[in-house]
Amino acid sequence: MDQTARDDALRLLRAAKDIFLEQHGRSAELFREGADLDLVEAGNRIGLGVGLPRHNAAVQWLGDQDAIVEELTWNVVNVPAYRVTVHGVELAGP
Numbered sequence: 001m002d003q004t005a006r007d008d009a010l011r012l013l014r015a016a017k018d019i020f021l022e023q024h025g026r027s028a029e030l031f032r033e034g035a036d037l038d039l040v041e042a043g044n045r046i047g048l049g050v051g052l053p054r055h056n057a058a059v060q061w062l063g064d065q066d067a068i069v070e071e072l073t074w075n076v077v078n079v080p081a082y083r084v085t086v087h088g089v090e091l092a093g094p
Contacts, residue, residue, distance in 0.1 A: 008048060010091060013067060016044035017092040028077075032089055037068060037082045049084035067091050 016037040024030050039059060040050050049056040059082075062068045067088035071081035084092070 002057065004060070005056065005057040005073045008046075008054050009061040009065075009067075011046050012039060012042050012048060012055070012058045013037075013062060013092050015045045016084075017043070018042075027048060031084070031092065033084065033086045035084045037088075038070075039082055039085055048063060062088065065091070 016039055017031050020031055020035050020039050020042050021028065024035075039055075043049050043052075043058075044057045048058060059068070061072070065087065066085055068082045068084055071083060
């Protein structure tokens with residue numbers, strides 16, 4: 001396992017959780033399985049923009065860990081939409 005990809009993935013997931021909570025209320029209980037993740041904005045916040053190899057590796061790591069699932073629909077900027085899984089909620093922490 002690539003430690004950089006893991007670390008980037010966890011930072012990306014936590015940033016996505018923060019964005020979700022900002023948009024939907026500050027209660028951590030709202031962030032649960034099926035919550036939508038803005039990995040584009042999360043990546044921008046932590047300096048890992050979409051298309052950068054480290055962003056792609058982080059998203060791949062999250063998928064490999066079953067922390068996120070890709071939606072079949074695509075959002076406005078032609079980037080896949082993602083939702084968090086139960087394991088992803090656990091990885092994101094409190």
